[in-house]
Amino acid sequence: MKLVQSAELPVPAGHYSQAVEANGLVFVSGILPSAGAVDALVDGFDAQCASVFDQAEKVLRAAGCGVCDVVQCTAYLVGVEHWPAFNVLYAGVFGPHKPARAVVPVPALHFGYLIEVQLIARKPAA
Template identity: 50%
Template sequence: MDQHEHGAQYPQTVNPAGLATPGGHYSHVSIANGLIFVSGQLPIDATGRKLTDSPFEAQAEQVLANLASALVGAGSDVTKLAQVRAYIVDVGHWASFNEIYARWAGDARPARAVVPVPALHFGLKIEVEAVAVV
């Protein structure tokens, strides 16, 4: 059955300016039925430089800047976030992440999970993915 028969939209993909080229077979953003799905953002700057040797706080700020760029590039913004999931390599960074995130998110309070993981790609310390509305 064709998705359009029920008013559904085929997903559109976006790779916003200001973000490094995706490092694998994915897009930074997929938009479907009024929802924006942002792929996991790592602390990689727009030139592709990985912040592997940077402190956790610098990595967290870069990841959230990447998330904001992805949202804006998809026609949304931080105030339209519905859900955020952060993966951190050390639960000891939770308090620091929470402080940086609260400052970044402002009045927005989407659903959120902070998940401790044993390791992330390239030895990075944080990855964040999200869902927002257009």
């Protein structure tokens, strides 16, 4: 098991890694739109979604992957009303690539955030 840490993002404050590489897969921990700065709450669902996927791309890059290598995405959304906007933003990030996906409406997330995303990617053949 190899721990992955993007130099572009703060080290996680909790007892976890940004991602872990194991057996040719990269498991990206749940990403909130904070980038480590809880007091800098990004306003609005679209901006929070963009922040989460920007961070995800940085973690994937640190692992030697890109969004085209993502095989599974789980998104936790506060309120089902954000689902249509998420679909549009998600399609913008992944384009024609369509990983397996689960969208889970939840009543609340830590610090009042509206979205959290967790990913699994495959390491490209070297």
